[in-house]
Amino acid sequence: MARQIQFTETGGPEVLKLVDVEPRDPGPGEIRIANRAVGLNFIDIYVRTGLYPAQPPSGLGTEGAGVVDAVGEGVEDFAEGDRVAYAQGPLGAYAEFITMDAEKAIALPEAIDFETAAAGMLKGLTVQYLLRQTYAIGEDDTILFHAAAGGVGSIACQWAHALGAHLIGTVSNEDKAGTAKQNGAWMTIDYTRESVPERVRELTDGAMVPVVYDSVGKDTWKDSLACLSKRGLMVSFGNASGPVEGVNLAELNKGGSLFVTRPSLNGYADTRERFEMMCDDLFAVLESGDVKIKIGQRFALEDAAEAHRALANRETTGSTILTL
Structure with missing residues (x-):
């Protein structure tokens, strides 16, 4: 037994x-x-x-x-x-x-x-398809990654840094901000006291980001879309706060011909x-x-x-x- x-x-x-x-x-x-x-x-x-x-x-x-x-x-x-x-x-x-x-x-x-x-294994392979396949980030790309101090986020910060990208990571407190930065995050945003879209706008001089990686789901959906540049890609790969429902395609048009994907490890x-x-x-x-x-x-x-x-x-x- x-x-x-x-x-x-x-x-x-x-x-x-x-x-x-x-x-x-x-x-x-x-x-x-x-x-x-x-x-x-x-x-x-x-x-x-x-x-x-x-x-x-x-x-x-x-x-x-x-x-x-x-x-x-x-x-x-x-x-x-x-x-x-x-x-x-x-x-x-x-x-x-x-x-x-x-x-x-x-x-x-x-x-x-x-x-x-x-x-x-699972977190690392998730980061592999996110950063290397779903949107293949390159040197000097600036990207937004939610939950940057978590298991997937910690790996993403390091891998993005190794690829020469600038990762902006969202966190919930100063300790987690320190963790994300130690792992290679370029900048962090404390979503409990800062507006994520406004801070992204400041950090990118108004350009916003070409891709957002979001494992939080319902609570961050609208803010994530607001952080994208025109023709940007919203990568929704988790539901920590609950599933995203009632997606309005008109919002993608309004945001600048945005793209959305819901990838999974099994799909890659x-x-x-x-x-x-x-x-x-x-x-x-x-x-x-x-x-x-x-x-x-x-x-x-x-x-x-x-x-x-x-x-x-x-x-x-x-x-x-x-x-x-």
């Missing part, structure tokens, strides 16, 4: 329970991984609350790193004992063991430890070839030291509910992991 976090009904953090389960043997094309560390992400809260549907009783989490424990028929790229990481696994990563399609795992370079991989890493390309890009910046994964919080597996409370209350900085 092995320990796993499950929920039998949607709701608050209290619905998460530690249970004993029988680890599933891998079928054809599958591997079983003994997790060493598991990543927490805001999307896990969406699943727990029912915003993203799951069929209870259900496990939770899709990201982690560990060692291959068993290999199913037909798997040629992995063997028992291999170090691996994953970001798009089936629900159930909050567990000692997880069985998944081998195509969803990637060999982990020796230079990258399990905790770094678990904390950085949709083939094995693309997944490997994105992982190679991420591993390169990790191994070079251009991007360092800051693990701000570590929780034991049995404390997953406490971890969710901290994440939902925005009491975290950097990445949060469960340790096993």
Whole structure:
């Protein structure tokens, strides 16, 4: 038997329970991984609350790193004992063991430890597609990135800096502003006491920005649009404050022929070839030291509910992991 976090009904953090389960043997094309560390992400809260549907009783989490424990028929790229990481696994990563399609795992370079991989795979790959594909930022580009001190934001600040871009990051207090700047943010805006559009206008001498990366959702939607230059791109990739609803296309016209996209990791890493390309890009910046994964919080597996409370209350900085 092995320990796993499950929920039998949607709701608050209290619905998460530690249970004993029988680890599933891998079928054809599958591997079983003994997790060493598991990543927490805001999307896990969406699943727990029912915003993203799951069929209870259900496990939770899709990201982690560990060692291959068993290999199913037909798997040629992995063997028992291999170090691996994953970001798009089936629900159930909050567990000692997880069985998944081998195509969803990637060999982990020796230079990258399990905790770094678990904390950085999903967030790092998210930043990869945001900065390198959705809008490929270049040297001297000025961009706006919301929640700059969070897990994704901390990576984005570093990666944007390495690419020579000027990242303006929104934060909620002075401590988080310091974190964002330490990670390479050019400027920060405290949205609790400053108007984000007005401050962006000041910082850009009225030019505004060609792209806004927004994981907050409902609360920042209008301000984000107001920060864009003509023909700018609004990248809405999360719903921390709730989903964006009732989008008025006339607002895009009024703002200057604006573009909007709602990307996801599954929409970019949709083939094995693309997944490997994105992982190679991420591993390169990790191994070079251009991007360092800051693990701000570590929780034991049995404390997953406490971890969710901290994440939902925005009491975290950097990445949060469960340790096993």
